[in-house]
Amino acid sequence: MENTRKDVQGISRARFLAGAAAVGLAGAVLPSTSAAATGGRHGGLRHRGVVYTLGAGETPGTAWSAARMRRDIRVIRDELHADTVDVTGDDVERLTTTAAEVAERGLHLWLQPTLGDIPPKEILDLIAECGRFAERLRRQGASVDFSVGCEFWLFVPGIIPGETVLDRVDNLQKGNVDMAQMQRRLARFTAKAAAVGRSVFHGRLSYAAAQDEKFEPVDWNLFDVVGIDYYSYFRDHSDYIRELRGYQRWGKPLAITEFGTCAYVGAPQTAGMGWNIVDYTKEPNEIKGDPVRSERTQAAYLTELLDVFESMGLYAAMAFEFVTPDAPHRPDDPRYDLDLASYAITKPIKDRPDDPTSGWHWEPKEAFHALSRRYAQCRPQGPGHSQ
Structure with a gap:
């Protein structure tokens, strides 16, 4: 990862998709469990969706808009044909406003505050606030899962120095971390977050963990649904299945809380590090080397993983992500086509490419159309899925 110091609020979530893999950590001890390995349910996914991130990388031109959000949620329902939206971000008002819109549109809501770089007590308070709102929606009849957060080791101060x-x-890259101490702190905070979630929300509770269990071991007995941010690459479907089976040993439903890749040749093979083709030390940011844009590569990877998830009958899978406003597409100049390093299934296009305050719109990538076809074929009808 780049060493440039920037305000974390201006850093896209996509740059931290595979933190554990990025720092190359291994060797931690997995939590013991007596749960028997399970084969999972069969007959396809229960929930198929997309991650909708609020407020990442805002500039005057990409500032959050309630009107834009409402249009996007309608598109997710009516054109992408998803039945689930993973609403995530660090602003409670935006989270709750968007969550209410998702519920109002009859979609399944996966609400996940992703809060970072504020005191842990404040993070727990905000988890409680979001959880109470999720519970109100659930009591009103909405279909809701609540996730207490994402990869706490990365976002919560005090677990890792920094x-x-x-x-x-x-500090992770430089080895300035006592791994055993880090995992003890992580376990304590995760348990506190789960307890807070349980105290305010009475539906299915989850958490989004990094997929490296040796680095981030989670006691999934604390939760109802195992949640994994998943960015593996294998040539053989059976290898995906073999890896994912490990998460089913807890005897809990398994949700893929993020999966995806970027739109260039070779991106899936980076295993979640596809964002690392941007030189963030330059202003404006510039693409490194000469990656070959390939929306087909991104679409093929997403549908391949969907085949795996469907075959295993997993609980949910949410593609990462719907749109990344701070990574505009520049077909006129590949050096500044930051969408190459985006995991989004749409491409933002500015009205005035060189103006940071410019208005913008998004256009669907091939991945959007590929998911749309698949989701339309599988989407259930009836209560909770009304159009």
């Missing part, structure tokens, strides 16, 4: 996300990643 004031900001970038400081913590830097």
